[in-house]
Amino acid sequence: MSERFGLIHLSSGDVLRREIAEGTEIGRKAQSFVSQGALVPDDVIIEVMLSGLGRVAAGQGFILDGFPRTVAQAEALAGGLSRSGRPIEAVVDLQMSDDGIVERIVSRRICGKCGATYNVRFFPPRVAGRCDADGEPLIQRVDDREEVVRTRLETYRKETAPLVQYYASRGLLRTVDASRGAAEVENEIVGIIEGCGGTT
């Protein structure tokens, strides 16, 4: 999506995995939460994401991926965006059964170097175990093991699900049935971004 529409992709999970890999102070604070499927404390992630957003040039569109995940984060985001005069135009809620999510996530693999995402069942690389882009080995995220995924789903229900109502009441929520194939899900999200004025 980011390539297609020329949008900056800001993924909170990618940022945290990079900080952990580099052994920074943020990475040290985040590591145990991430590996157990819990949320990193709000103050840590809010600081990281708002400073990332602060580096996005005025007038440049962006996709936030994995952030916000709590009402406190949503409030902090709204404050940060209103100070820079950039409203959120749509929030996409991808809906899928727990078993469907687990089935997809346990077969996900990522490139240890560039972070490109594959799925050994649904989207395999050209050469087994190697990234198409740079040939580096593919790895499984520590939190993509089934028991951690189940914990992440509980975390989602307790801490993140309230955001559905939060954004619905602000008229921003767009719900997408993610149980369908990738192409159909993609088309629907493309339509949502085009509805916000995004052009390819």
Ligand code: AMP
């Ligand atoms: P993700 O790559 O979005 O699946 O995130 C992986 C893990 O990073 C999550 O399970 C959390 O431990 C942590 N994380 C990512 N985004 C956030 C966030 N917005 N708030 C708190 N923790 C987060």
